[in-house]
Amino acid sequence: MTDPQPPLTAIDIALEPDTVMMNRALADNAALRANVPQGFALDATHHAHVTLLQCFVRTADLPTIYAATEEILAREKYTDWKLTAFKYYYVPAGPIGLAGIVVEPTTDTGGGSDVGYLANGDWLRFDAVDFGTTPVRTFSARAASGISGGRSGLVEVRLDRVTNPVVSSFAIANTGGWQVWRTVPSNIDVVTGRHDVYLTFTSGQPDDFVNVNWFTFS
DSSP states (O other): OOOOOOOEEEEEEEEOOOHHHHHHHHHHHHHHHHHOTTSOOOSSSSOOOEEEEEEEEEGGGHHHHHHHHHHHHHHOOGGGOOOOOOEEOOEEOTTSOEEOOEEEEOOSTTOOEEEEEEOTTOEEEEEEEEOOSSOEEEEEEEEEEOOOTTOOEEEEEEESSTTSOEEEEEEEOOOSEEEEEEEEEEEEEEEOSEEEEEEEEEOSSSSOOEEEEEEEEO
8 A cells, every 4th residue: 555645735936027027028928919819918817927946846845945945035146137038939838838939149150149949840930031043052050959868850941831841951969059059051942032931840859959040042
């Protein structure tokens, strides 16, 4: 006979935004919902916050957790923390929560920003790309990956619709880190004229597998 499961409590240790962050969160939420009305609104039920820890703990351990949390926050200058991601987009993640792609500063040559946290099913759209009248032959992208365990994924190019056939692709695995960059070339089907370009990301596993800094056609 096994011992009964001790009572558990779900905890969420979170920071409340200041007025500036709250106003920005409300504005961003309104912009997201203008494009995706089914997204939830920030209101009395859904508060803007920064989650530090979310998990189940034994109810009997709550006093110890409260004390440890107060001790850490008392010595941590969390008001000096800086967010590295500064853009994102909405994508549903099953029946609960949201997932998304973010834009973050990059340490790659030339600086600027990369698009990160790319996983299976994600995609990026670039409108009205003019390929000209001379057919392009090569698609090249600057990519980085810190995914572990021998896992990998595909970076793909599609034209005009996200569901259209792939015209170019390459596989990417761990490059040595999420900011360790590699320029990866790939052949592309003959393309001319003006098209909406979709970069799509495919993998047989659910975790983020690639960051992309830039891409070119030649």
